[in-house]
Amino acid sequence: MPENPPESGRSHSIETALTHAGRNPDNQFGFVNTPVYRGSTVLFKTLADLDAQSQAYLYGRAGNPTTESVESVVSELEGAYRTKLVPSGLAAITIALMSCLKAGDDVLITDSAYEPGRKFADGFLERMGVSVRFYDPRIGAGLSDLLQRNTRAVLAESPGSLTFEIQDIPALAAAAHAGGARLIVDNSWASPLYHRPLALGADIVVHAATKMFVGHSDAFAGTISATREAWDDIERLRTLLGFFTSGDEAFLVARGLRTLAIRMKEHQERAMEIAQWLEAQDEVAHVLHPALPSHPDHDLWKRDFTGAGSLFAFVLKPAPRSAVAAFVDHMQIFSMGYSWGGYESLCLPVTITKARTVVPWNEPGNLFRVHIGLEGVEDLKADLRAALERYARAR
Numbered sequence: 029m030p031e032n033p034p035e036s037g038r039s040h041s042i043e044t045a046l047t048h049a050g051r052n053p054d055n056q057f058g059f060v061n062t063p064v065y066r067g068s069t070v071l072f073k074t075l076a077d078l079d080a081q082s083q084a085y086l087y088g089r090a091g092n093p094t095t096e097s098v099e100s101v102v103s104e105l106e107g108a109y110r111t112k113l114v115p116s117g118l119a120a121i122t123i124a125l126m127s128c129l130k131a132g133d134d135v136l137i138t139d140s141a142y143e144p145g146r147k148f149a150d151g152f153l154e155r156m157g158v159s160v161r162f163y164d165p166r167i168g169a170g171l172s173d174l175l176q177r178n179t180r181a182v183l184a185e186s187p188g189s190l191t192f193e194i195q196d197i198p199a200l201a202a203a204a205h206a207g208g209a210r211l212i213v214d215n216s217w218a219s220p221l222y223h224r225p226l227a228l229g230a231d232i233v234v235h236a237a238t239k240m241f242v243g244h245s246d247a248f249a250g251t252i253s254a255t256r257e258a259w260d261d262i263e264r265l266r267t268l269l270g271f272f273t274s275g276d277e278a279f280l281v282a283r284g285l286r287t288l289a290i291r292m293k294e295h296q297e298r299a300m301e302i303a304q305w306l307e308a309q310d311e312v313a314h315v316l317h318p319a320l321p322s323h324p325d326h327d328l329w330k331r332d333f334t335g336a337g338s339l340f341a342f343v344l345k346p347a348p349r350s351a352v353a354a355f356v357d358h359m360q361i362f363s364m365g366y367s368w369g370g371y372e373s374l375c376l377p378v379t380i381t382k383a384r385t386v387v388p389w390n391e392p393g394n395l396f397r398v399h400i401g402l403e404g405v406e407d408l409k410a411d412l413r414a415a416l417e418r419y420a421r422a423r
């Protein structure tokens with residue numbers, strides 16, 4: 029596994045940035061890690077200090093040394109002007125969208141977007157007077173044809189949730205910019221280790237830090253990173269809305285980030301091995317993993333990504349719901365649950381018919397999304413082999 033070399037503007041490899049960025053032991057009595065700061069009130073010594081409003085911290089809601097240490101790491105990884113930590117990945121999506129939009133504007137959202145983000149657009153942005161349209165994730169440069177004079181934001185997610193389409197970020201960015209819109213990219217799957225949307229032309233990058241950054245399924249957080257040009261609108265909106273992330277959550281993100289490179293590498297290798305193995309199994313109709321040569325967007329993935337994540341999906345041959353139950357109900361190592369990114373493997377049966385409005389999902393069979401954790405890969409295969417046998421008997 030080669031190291032990620034320094035990118036333009038960065039003097040060290042990404043592995044070195046992960047271990048060294050955002051720490052300032054001299055300000056923490058020599059302690060290696062920035063500790064958890066908890067605090068609302070910040071004191072001013074004199075009236076002159078209060079009037080000047082020039083202290084590093086004025087009130088805890090704007091942030092503290094723990095949250096800022098995480099933000100500086102993510103900015104360095106994404107090559108961003110700045111980053112803000114927010115309470116969840118969903119909050120990162122909603123704040124990023126709102127930072128670009130006002131009543132009368134139009135937004136284009138990929139049909140493959142994380143479903144709660146879609147629901148926010150339909151259930152809230154529409155009500156606030158924004159017109160919401162969805163687009164084919166594989167539209168690429170064809171996005172130009174959909175842009176209207178009032179289109180101000182385009183939301184992309186690559187690969188897409190559940191169906192794993194890779195999006196042509198440079199083409200989407202060019203089309204969005206020509207029409208005066210900003211491109212927001214959800215980069216949770218690849219992490220900035222394997223995909224850097226700002227370098228490909230995006231304006232804003234969001235992460236469900238809850239997933240790979242935290243890495244242990246024990247905290248919620250999101251990040252919004254942006255170019256200089258897009259930044260002020262994000263910071264203004266976040267301040268107005270009063271979103272705050274505690275030092276406790278920030279500390280867990282910081283702790284997770286330190287080992288992100290080695291975890292991503294291990295997740296990637298295990299997921300790839302299992303995806304290839306699944307492709308050869310009788311009950312499997314189709315594996316949706318962009319790093320497989322069989323994936324329809326494999327060339328695009330190779331062009332824009334330097335690695336792959338832990339998450340992919342597979343379709344089993346058509347069978348009744350009872351066969352799906354036979355598959356998941358007796359697994360020994362995989363468990364069933366939302367979210368992903370922790371050390372433990374997850375397997376979730378999903379139905380996506382209602383979550384697509386532009387490109388209908390009509391592949392026959394049952395779809396499962398898996399997150400490959402850090403268990404022994406042979407144990408994971410044995411668990412899947414037994415599940416496939418139960419499925420075959422129930423089919």
Ligand SMILES: *Cc1c(COP(=O)(O)O)cnc(C)c1O
Pocket residue numbers: 116117118119142185189214216217235236237238239248249250367
């Ligand atoms: C989980 C997820 C989110 C939302 O993150 P939360 O922290 O759960 O709110 C956003 N985008 C993607 C791609 C996700 O998988």
